[in-house]
Amino acid sequence: MTSRKSATSAFAAVTALFFGWGFVTSLVDPLVAAVKNIFSLTNVEAQLSAFAFFIAYGVVSLPAALLARRLRSTTSIILALGLMVAGCLSILFASNIAVYPVVLIGLFILASGVTILQVAANPLAAVLGPPERSHFRLTFSQAFNSLGTVLGPLLGASLLLDGIETAPGEVLDDAARANALAAIDTAFVGIALLIALIGLFIWLMRHRILAAAPPTGSSQSAADMIREAFASRWTLLGGGAIFLYVGAEVSIGTQMALFLHDASVWDVPLQRAGYFVSLYWLGAMVGRFIGSGLMISTPASRLLTIATAAAAVLCVTVFLLGGEIGGYAALSIGLFNSIMFPTIFTLTLERSTASKEVTSGFLCTAIVGGAFLPLLAGAISDAMSYERSFIIPALCYACLSGFAVLAARTRPNSHGSDGSRVTLSH
Numbered sequence: 001m002t003s004r005k006s007a008t009s010a011f012a013a014v015t016a017l018f019f020g021w022g023f024v025t026s027l028v029d030p031l032v033a034a035v036k037n038i039f040s041l042t043n044v045e046a047q048l049s050a051f052a053f054f055i056a057y058g059v060v061s062l063p064a065a066l067l068a069r070r071l072r073s074t075t076s077i078i079l080a081l082g083l084m085v086a087g088c089l090s091i092l093f094a095s096n097i098a099v100y101p102v103v104l105i106g107l108f109i110l111a112s113g114v115t116i117l118q119v120a121a122n123p124l125a126a127v128l129g130p131p132e133r134s135h136f137r138l139t140f141s142q143a144f145n146s147l148g149t150v151l152g153p154l155l156g157a158s159l160l161l162d163g164i165e166t167a168p169g170e171v172l173d174d175a176a177r178a179n180a181l182a183a184i185d186t187a188f189v190g191i192a193l194l195i196a197l198i199g200l201f202i203w204l205m206r207h208r209i210l211a212a213a214p215p216t217g218s219s220q221s222a223a224d225m226i227r228e229a230f231a232s233r234w235t236l237l238g239g240g241a242i243f244l245y246v247g248a249e250v251s252i253g254t255q256m257a258l259f260l261h262d263a264s265v266w267d268v269p270l271q272r273a274g275y276f277v278s279l280y281w282l283g284a285m286v287g288r289f290i291g292s293g294l295m296i297s298t299p300a301s302r303l304l305t306i307a308t309a310a311a312a313v314l315c316v317t318v319f320l321l322g323g324e325i326g327g328y329a330a331l332s333i334g335l336f337n338s339i340m341f342p343t344i345f346t347l348t349l350e351r352s353t354a355s356k357e358v359t360s361g362f363l364c365t366a367i368v369g370g371a372f373l374p375l376l377a378g379a380i381s382d383a384m385s386y387e388r389s390f391i392i393p394a395l396c397y398a399c400l401s402g403f404a405v406l407a408a409r410t411r412p413n414s415h416g417s418d419g420s421r422v423t424l425s426h
Contacts (some may be wrong), residue, residue, distance in 0.1 A: 001290040001382060009205065009208045010127065010208045010209040011128040013209055014121050014124050014125050014128065014209070015125070015141045015144050016144075016198055016201055016202070017077065017121045017198065017202070018121065018125070018142060018144050018145035018148070019144045019149065020081075020117075020195060020198045021118065022144070022145035022146060022152070023148030023151055023191070024152070024191055024195075025148075025149065026042040026148065026150075026153050026156070026281055027150030027153070027191070027403075028107070028253075029152075029253045029254050029256065029257065029274075030157050030161055030257060030274045031160060032050060032255070033046070033160075033161060033258050033261075033270060033274060034156075034161055034164060034183075035103065037166050037172055037270075038172060038177055038278075039166070040171045041071035042378075042382055043255070043258070043379075043381045044375060044379050044382055046378070047255075047374045047377075047378040048375075049103070049254075050254045050371065050374045051317075051371040051374070051375055052104035052105070052111070053107045053111040053371070054246070054367060054368055054370030054371035055111075055368060055371040056108050056111035056114070056115050057115050057162070057364055057367035057370070057371075058364055059112075059288075060112045060115040060116065061119055061364040061367070062225060063360070064076070064119040065119050065357050065358060065360060065361025065364075067116065067119075067120075068120050068357050069357045073209060073210070074202060076119075077116075077117060077121065078203065079116060080114070080115075080116035080117040080120065081113060081117070081195050081198060082113070082199075083110075083112050083116065084195045085113075086109055086113075087106050088110060088189070089104060089106075090106030091184065091188045092184075092185055093405045094104070095185050096181070096185070098177075107401065112156040115367075119361055119364045120245070123132075124209075125141045136296055136412040138142040138342040138345060140288070140289075140292040141342075142341060142342045143285055143288035143289045143292060145259075145288075146281060146282075146284045146288050146338065147285050149281035149284065149285070150278050151278075153266040153275070153280075154275060155190070156187065156274065157274025157275045157277075158271075159183040159184075160183055160274075161271040161274040162183065162271055163179055163180065164176060164180045165261075165269060165270040194379055225358045225361065228358045229361075229362040231353070232359070233353075234348055234351035234353070234410075235342070235352045235354045235362050235363075237346075237403060237406070238345070238348025238363055238366075239362050239363055239365065239366035240399075240403075241348070241399075241400055242341070242344055242345070242364075242367060243366040243367070244373075244396040244399050244400055245340050245341060246341070246366070246367045246369045246370040247255045247373025248396035248400075249393075250370035251329065251377035251389065251392050252393055253277065253280060254374050254391070255378070255389065256276070256280055256330065257270060257273040257274040257276075257277050258270075258273070259273075259386040260273035261273040262274055262385075264322060264323065264387070265324070265326060265327050265387070266324065278342070280331050281332070283331065283338065284334040284335065284337050284338040285338070286335065286338070287307075287334070287335045287336065287338025288337060288338045288342075290338075291338055291343075293301060295343075300339075300343045300346065300407075301343075301347060301404050302344045302404075303339055304344070304347070304403075304404035304407070305404040305408065307338070307339055307340060307349050308398075308401040308403075309401050311333050311336040311337060311340075311397040312394050314329045314332055314333045314336070315329075315331040315391070315397060318330050318387055319387055319388065319390045319391055322387035326387055330390070339361060341401065344403070345360075345363055347407045348363060348383040350412035350413065351407070351410055351413060352413070353413065370375070373392055373393075373396070376392055377389040377390075377393075380392065
């Protein structure tokens, strides 16, 4: 009973981390719209904010996996939160000197902390309790991650998109630009304080987390981890699926405010369009709470097949119809995105022949899809229209449907390569 209580308390603490990085990550969406007008950027140049954030996953994930194997989980988490605070302070400095490239550096540092956090926390949430409930626990934690992603755009639209609307070809006047940069200060001071509070909570709960978490400790090198990851077919398949999913989600989310603001879609003020972005993430939150319940009785691969197919259809609807209907279709995609990341993650963990830490590190590396695919979507938006850019996520979701069908036809492993039990019935 004491062990179960400790695991439950540890799971609650880890779930708080999911909320924190969801809140931080979703602020990139309104930030892309804000910097586009503050610094007079094209869509591709504005998407460099997403690139700077998500490229950290490609650079930091494997080193983070090494840390997760060699250090205590709480040590890795506190280190990650410290990096996130440092990233916020860097962005504060960038906004005060009004230099966009320094904003990008700050976003990279912030995302590096988020990356370490994800590598440490995702498998931790999956193992803090009975094995047969791992899909439920990770999806439930991701639901609180979605709560953060709902609140983030609301704060971001309120602070970052106020008074920065410009007509095509116009630039902000000096006073409006100064106010917008000051709003960036306010937003990231608040984020730094939130991260510090979460860090304090984790520190107070450290003994319970350590008591409930599986033991760590490994002398495995980065080269060994890479070889182990590439030797597992399902680790590679899962990495490809995460690359496509995050790329699709970020391509939609970072352009959503600009898309709804566009005269050919809803033609609403930019700040109001920014508020609507929270509905995209609200759909993901609702879907994850519903999905966490459905996971108990319905095979995860079946739910993933349905969700990815529905998202692909909605993207095609935006591409073909656009206008008011396209706006509603785009916002609805969030509902079907809801279960994708945690389900891909746990389906891969179950089938991978690599260890949990190596698999988790590789999957988090694949989040780098959020850096590259939005640039491609932004280029299509510049060359044609926001509606046409939805062809990118449509293709991604179609491929993910194939991944889900393949997972349904493949039996999970009984044990990971490190001998620890990672598979469960679903």
